[in-house]
Amino acid sequence: MHGAGCCPCREPPDRDNGASVPEPRCPFAGVVHVLDQDLISGFRAALAEAVATAFGEADLSALDIRLVETPNPEVGDLGFGCFPLAKLLRRSPKDIAAALAAAIELPAPFREARGVGPYLNLWLDRPAFLAALCRDVLDGERPYGTRPPGELGRIVLEFSSPNTNKPQHLGHIRNNVLGMALARLLEAAGHEVVKVTLVNDRGVHICKSMLAYQRWGDGATPESTGTKGDHFVGDYYVKFCQEAAADESLEEQAKEMLRRWEQGDEEVMALWRTMNGWVERGFDETYRRLGVAFDRVYHESETYRFGRDIALAALGQGHCQRLPDGAVEIDLTADGLDKKILLRRDGTSVYMTQDLGTAVRRFEEWQPEAMFYVVGSEQIYHFKVLFLVLQRFGYAWAEQCRHISYGMVHLPEGKMKSREGKVVDADDLMTEVEAISGQAIREKHPDISADELAARQHEIALGAIKFFLLNVNLEKDITFDPAASVSFEGDTGPYIQYAHTRICGILRKAGPAAGTIASQTRRQPLSPLPRCNANPPHAVPVADFAQLGSDDEVALGRLLMEFPKVVAEAARTRNPARIAGHVLDVARSFTTFYHGHPVIQAASPGLGAARLALCRATAAVLKQGLALLGIEAPEQM
């Protein structure tokens, strides 16, 4: 029951126990030139004419036109609810839908419109629709669903920000995985993203590991004990906490060591450098396995002094007050927050101080359009204060800062507690899930090479772990379910990967050129029927989209069509779960199609070739969607 300060940092102490800022520029401000948009603009024009014909002139420019999925294919392929028109035209939506159905003249690839209750439902020329879709996905100028890089502003994205006194656990994995996914997502939306982290490498918690090592380490090293550096150091942290429960003087000794550290005591500094080196090398290994990388690594040991200077300068400018005991405080009560200490009475820095320094340095270094912090929801208040203090200090860019908060990960039996070793260790989890996937692979491929097995089991295991964490909305806490997190069935990463491998299997069998789209058909939006054919080289059947158009194929096509919109929306709301859900829908829709419709053995070569194009388009979306989540799409499982 030693107070809360056992491990101070970006990651909150191991205890016992915003949003109105202006958005950065809209990630999809420009026209997304894909089928989805073509359909809407085509429909909008036709709608305007039909309204004029049936009801006289009306201004529809403010109307947000959305074409929605119908409850079932019998009532149409897409639906338009006439509710917003009802107000404008002062008629019932039902009457409007009926009148418009009679008056509207739709462009390709629409085929027909009918009033179904308050909805104006649309039937597609399915072959034309699917052909145009495949062309968009397979023959676009850039990866489907992404915007040109650098089209939008630069964003500095902080995530991970570990303590160097212990190894990372499942909670850190959620942070790391979210950070990487957000980086990919923002990049896909056209931002330039600078991935940064802040290593919390100084403070009393670090000294605790050091003290324990000094007393009980006996000269051991990670090498001599064959222990990964971060685990090695973490063991001494746990040791300290155990011993401190019986010996109260240890806490005081840790504080004394911190004072010596701040004075630059050579012996302490040397030990600190050695032990931090061990930890960081251990982290590098974990990051490598997780697929995490940074463009710039900040260390708190470098930035905390800078924060102190900023606080003192602000004091000089009257932004804060010096208390009688010498501490420096800022009063935020006028803005509905509390008072906040920025420098302790002994002049040392607190958590807030170093974050001020880090933020200012970071902004000067990158001149970004926005700075995002991926940090757990328990620090919402901290960031509220941080941003407000920056603003008070005159940094106008403070309003471009955003805390991307997310819920905690806890165990079925409660919170994870590093001090008590009650954690799901990151490295252990990866190893365990890899073993499980490896076993499944060996059953299917007894003769697989060791290298191939290692690569595949890793991709699948990480797919399972990452998807498990990303398929939940940010704000929700996650209860770690050991069985569900290592499961490869149902709504999981491997389920999606599997769908992808099935397509790869078909494409392998069909040959390299099968299902590709000839480039001469590029982008003549909705040109009448599919001159869009499979690539000519020898003997590859020409895709005959005219034979395509089952309910399953259209349902799949509609999901593929929505992908760019989903990417933009996910980036705008900074919500990787949106991508996860959609990719899952695509995978499910594909497997349904796949089971009901033979591709290679299709009724005719032309139909088979058209289905191959659809398969290829699906694979592209699955792979791209998974990539945004930081998940690999293996070709075989």
Add this chain to the structure above:
RNA sequence: GCGCCCGUAGCUCAGCAGGAUAGAGCGGCGGUUUCCUAAACCGCAGGUCAGGGGUUCGAAUCCUCUCGGGCGUACCA
């Protein structure tokens, strides 16, 4: 006390800039393999969307109150 978040099927979660009978997965029950990998597919059962008020033609979705749960409210991080 005050602030923020969460409360949807037995379990884990989608859906929430209001709109067509509330969707998945797991678990349960019943089917599918001479056919492109069954890590799959199909079907059945299962919900007064925590509860009360309100706004609206229409509310799981917006407002308000209540009840549960979590987090925060340090000269810890």
